[in-house]
Amino acid sequence: MSRPKALCIGTIWHATDAWNSLSSIADLVTTDATNRAEFLAECRSGRFDGVVAIYRTLSSVQITGRIDAELLDALPSSVRYIANCGAGYDQIDVDDCTAHNPRILVSNVPTAVDDATADVNMFLILGALRNFNAGMQALREGKWRGNPPPPLGHDPEGKTLGILGMGGIGRNLARKARAFGMKIIYHNRRPLPAELAEPIEAEYVSFDELLARSDVLSLNLPLNPHTRHIIGKKEFEKMKDGVVVVNTARGAVMDEAALVEALDSGKVFSAGLDVFEEEPTVHPGLLKNPNVILVPHMGTWTLETSKAMEEWAIDNVRRALETGKLKSIVPEQANLQ
Structure with missing residues (x-):
């Protein structure tokens, strides 16, 4: 059986060791896209086939746009989890994730911020x-x-x-x-x-x-x-x-x-x-x-908090891959795991 893959959308600035450590349980992949059209094309090309979990940053919305039904339909059917590196997750349509077949579970970072x-x-x-x-x-x-x-x-x-x-x-x-x-x-x-x-x-x-x-x-x-x-x-x-x-x-x-x-x-x-x-x-x-x-959206703009957020979100990816459960699933999906 082939190993699962984990996709990173956006840049990990402070917790690269934590992300790289996932290579022991999954193949780590990234995107070359710079906008939504390019990202959708990558998805449909088969490049992300086998990806089970996605780590995404808030700034990655500039690459993907809103994570909605159109984008979810373009993702490979292997995707089961999205780990959002942030407390707010309004860039992700959780209802679309829940209704999608197969269902995609979403996590956020609820306390580190x-x-x-x-x-x-x-x-x-x-x-x-x-x-x-x-x-x-x-x-x-x-x-x-x-x-x-x-x-x-x-x-x-x-x-x-x-x-x-x-x-x-x-x-x-x-x-x-x-x-x-x-x-x-x-x-x-x-x-x-x-x-x-x-x-x-x-x-x-x-x-x-x-x-x-x-x-x-x-x-x-x-x-x-x-x-x-x-x-x-x-x-x-x-x-x-x-x-x-x-x-x-x-x-x-x-x-x-x-x-x-x-x-x-x-x-x-x-x-x-x-x-x-x-x-x-x-x-x-x-x-x-x-x-x-x-203030230009600097609520979490500290080294300590940024690193803690990244580590938390990466831990959600690890737990998803190892146990099939997220550390901090969003409240709307709390009864789904």
Whole structure:
């Protein structure tokens, strides 16, 4: 019987030894494609026949495009697993993977990203509350704080932080925010079990109550058809005047045009964004607004976290090849293995 193959789409920067170690149980293959058309042609040429598991990076979307029914149909029938190197997996249509014949199981990296992303989240909260960006921008232009100086910012102590999406990153953020004296409320599909909520003193509220009570609203939920533009014009109208909005999840969970309008009207005092709807393009209304802190999707941009993510995803490939089970299958497929 021939050995299985494992396909790498994208570059492994820090865990090459872990990937190369898979050669003891599988033949390792890569792609030469630079765009979707070329990748589909490679698939249909038979080059990837025998591939059982695929490791893919988030940046590999530039090669493959979205992993959807068309791409899945082009893959060889041997493919059973896709290991996504990232917590978010909105670039993969999990429903199409589940419905595909044969079924393809998907894994992500659910916890290795938590600390680094929550650190950036807290950085954006503090920077947006204090309205640091306007002063920093004026300083670089040789104008000190600016003339006139920017409006005074706000202390985090005593402010209510509303977290929309209380997964691992949200809970990590809550612990950090508590150290700054913030009160934590949150909304999730369902309340956290007491053992998770009590240590961070987080209060579960309805979605509308979250919008109405938050001094700072942090978006920490995955992007899917149900969460796309979950924050838009109607939601901004329900928020406090002068609210601060921070997003480290995915750009499209918020309507950027509606955010720009809310910033321009003063409804939103300031915003901190690490993600954008059409990355790497940023809405011009955000770029020109001095009260917005913009970070180019660097939530996990650390050596330690990047390596941990790669090792986690590669371990998913190893376990798939050795045991037929993934270490961290995505929640939508949890009952399938």
